[in-house]
Amino acid sequence: MNIVVLGPGAIGSLWAYSLHQAGHTVALYSKQEHDKLPLQLDGNTPITLANNQPVSLQNADVLLVTVKAPQVIPALEVLRSDLHPDCIVVLMHNGMGTAEIVASRLPNNPLVLATTTHGALRQSRHQVLHTGQGSTQLGGYNSKGNQCDFLQQVFAHALPDVYWNENILDALWLKLAINCAINPLTAIHQVKNGQLADEAFKPTLHQLLDEVHQVMTCEGLTLSRNELNTHVYNVIQATAENRSSMHQDICHHRLSEIDFITGYLIQKAHDHQLDVPSNEALYQQIKRIEKSWTS
Ligand code: PAF
Numbered sequence: 001m002n003i004v005v006l007g008p009g010a011i012g013s014l015w016a017y018s019l020h021q022a023g024h025t026v027a028l029y030s031k032q033e034h035d036k037l038p039l040q041l042d043g044n045t046p047i048t049l050a051n052n053q054p055v056s057l058q059n060a061d062v063l064l065v066t067v068k069a070p071q072v073i074p075a076l077e078v079l080r081s082d083l084h085p086d087c088i089v090v091l092m093h094n095g096m097g098t099a100e101i102v103a104s105r106l107p108n109n110p111l112v113l114a115t116t117t118h119g120a121l122r123q124s125r126h127q128v129l130h131t132g133q134g135s136t137q138l139g140g141y142n143s144k145g146n147q148c149d150f151l152q153q154v155f156a157h158a159l160p161d162v163y164w165n166e167n168i169l170d171a172l173w174l175k176l177a178i179n180c181a182i183n184p185l186t187a188i189h190q191v192k193n194g195q196l197a198d199e200a201f202k203p204t205l206h207q208l209l210d211e212v213h214q215v216m217t218c219e220g221l222t223l224s225r226n227e228l229n230t231h232v233y234n235v236i237q238a239t240a241e242n243r244s245s246m247h248q249d250i251c252h253h254r255l256s257e258i259d260f261i262t263g264y265l266i267q268k269a270h271d272h273q274l275d276v277p278s279n280e281a282l283y284q285q286i287k288r289i290e291k292s293w294t295s
Contacts, residue, residue: 001154004029004060006075007067008039010120011092013128015064015159016049017041022158027056029079038126046126057082062090062151068245069095069260076102083109088148090114090138094183094245095260096176097267099141110144112151113168115175118159119242135161139168173221174231177212179261181205181232182239183246184282187256188289190247194240197233204278205232211276215265218272250286253293258286 005016006029017039020026027050028037035053040046050056057063057079067075072091083089085108091098092114103111119132136155140146149164156162165171182193185201185208196205209232213225223231249256262283269276 001025001061002056002059003027003062003064004056006063006065006079007071008037009066009068010122010128011116011118012064012066013039013122014041014118014120014130015066015092017044017047017128018158019064019155020047020049022154024154024158027051027053027060029057029075032125040127042128042130054082057087058084060084060087062088062154064090064092066092069093069098069257070255072098073101073105076105080106085109088112088145088151090151091141092116092136093257093260094175094179095257095264096172097260097264103142108144110148111141112138112145112148113141113172114138115168115171119239135163137163137165137168137171139165139171141168170221170223173216173219174223174228176261176264177209177216177228178232178235179244179246179257180212180265180279181208182236183244183256184258184262184286186244187246187250188282188285190251192240192247193236193242193244196236197240207278208282211269211274211279212265214274215269215272215276218274219268246286250289255290256286258283258290262286 002025003019004027005012008016008028008030016026029052034051036048037051038046038048088110090112099113116136117134121129121131123129138151152162152164186193209228213228246256262279265279266276
């Protein structure tokens with residue numbers, strides 16, 4: 001297949017390299033201005049991929065969007081005129097809220113959502129390390145996207161394990177809940193994920209998850225409060241040595257994904273007339289930190 005990866009950061013580069021090795025024609029769209037970019041995964045042979053070539057987009061069967069949530073809409077806006085209406089658009093990022101907008105701006109394209117637990121680290125512009133074996137879930141967002149379950153095999157062949165999830169929004173909500181619990185707290189306190197297992201964070205995590213669970217229940221999810229707790233503490237343990245993406249963004253004075261994580265939760269809470277004061281407080285704290293760089 002002809003596959004374009006939009007946003008070859010750590011996860012995008014991991015997929016670009018793996019899909020290329022699986023025999024697909026892979027091209028990149030990135031902030032870098034060169035026509036071609038070298039890419040190396042771990043100690044494997046480096047490859048060279050086309051970059052920012054409108055012809056790659058015009059011929060693309062799949063556009064895998066791996067930019068962070070705040071960049072999804074602006075990046076797609078620039079490319080939209082070159083995108084074939086049959087091209088399958090796959091969104092793979094932390095947070096929620098972009099799919100609604102993409103579906104309205106690209107009404108004819110099949111839209112598929114993805115979430116992955118693979119770990120990847122960009123060592124340099126052209127080198128990426130696969131730091132943690134994980135799994136990926138894909139699922140349709142619109143009716144054309146629902147017919148794209150064959151993508152499970154395409155993606156699994158490149159980087160297993162991959163599952164087709166008929167209820168992908170449930171998987172995205174669970175990931176959102178995990179991100180609401182881990183990301184703002186680790187960013188504000190500048191701690192690794194594992195430190196959230198300390199007794200001192202227990203009451204705050206408890207309140208955050210009570211609120212998140214109420215919103216999830218109103219959204220129709222059937223996960224119990226205990227199951228949610230188990231999922232969150234499992235991720236805290238499994239990623240104990242990691243700095244969360246928001247922690248890294250805040251350290252590097254980059255705008256975080258807070259609007260698409262806690263911000264999305266707050267918006268949904270308001271839709272259901274629910275109060276989420278603990279999440280609201282963390283949202284405001286992250287916003288204050290971000291504002292302090294520009295004032
Ligand atoms: O955003 C992140 O960093 C990750 O989604 C997670 C699961 C919190 C692990 O660090």
